[in-house]
């Protein structure tokens with residue numbers, strides 16, 4: 001039975017990846033320090049004999065006795081609110097944490113897939129963003145703790161590829177949403193849905209003209225799975241996301257309509273260095289993985305609203 005180790009296993013995306021690999025017949029070792037992840041996301045796997053959870057902080061060296069075929073390195077606070085609350089932890093997981101995970105991959109001769117981000121493009125001057133774009137990042141602004149942590153991880157990962165021929169694959173993940181996002185995680189999708197379902201005003205930052213492109217979690221996980229399984233890859237760095245782009249103000253209207261809420265929109269200050277536009281160029285992923293996001297915003301938001309409804313009712 002093939003074994004995969006997933007860091008950030010109790011997170012939003014990490015936990016969905018655990019599910020996918022379990023369903024595909026893999027043995028899954030999930031690692032998480034539960035700083036921003038939640039045990040609830042993987043509770044349903046706890047009795048499964050093909051799943052093992054290790055509550056560990058990967059900024060400490062990780063010793064694993066099992067053989068491992070594949071490592072998916074997804075541990076990192078990912079919401080701007082979380083990484084601004086945990087700036088040092090974010091930098092450390094993307095430097096010392098990545099160092100430890102790369103050493104583990106080298107020791108186990110495992111394939112290594114790293115969760116990078118569209119944030120490596122910063123506030124982009126090229127639109128949409130292809131993998132060849134180097135980005136426009138403030139190296140010491142508040143968001144830099146996330147951006148530079150991921151950029152450093154990319155650099156370190158490629159150094160292991162060049163120096164040790166480690167099978168490194170880097171995924172630049174664009175805005176993703178779906179069930180298991182935290183109600184109060186601060187990102188736009190949970191914020192707007194939570195506000196709309198509770199009759200609160202929707203908080204649009206700035207004038208709402210900034211854009212984001214939203215990918216449903218299942219589509220993303222499909223892309224991650226295809227990259228992880230592919231024997232020979234054409235490109236070490238790939239964008240994964242849905243190019244379906246919206247102005248944030250229009251997105252607020254969509255959420256109000258979809259929830260049938262009476263909420264109004266209010267405007268709040270734009271966070272520092274908030275990217276003005278973001279949309280992935282996914283030509284490479286489409287050509288090389290034959291992957292394309294299939295779930296429309298309408299359908300994905302519907303499922304996400306149902307999830308948030310159930311969470312609020314449980315409270």
Ligand code: UDP
Pocket residue numbers: 079080175186187188189191192203204205206210212248270271274275
């Ligand atoms: N945003 C907003 N209201 C909110 C939360 C976020 O207008 O309550 C905006 C935010 O300023 C950004 C976009 O929505 O322009 C996406 O923010 P998010 O925190 O989801 O992630 P980002 O793409 O910035 O990493």
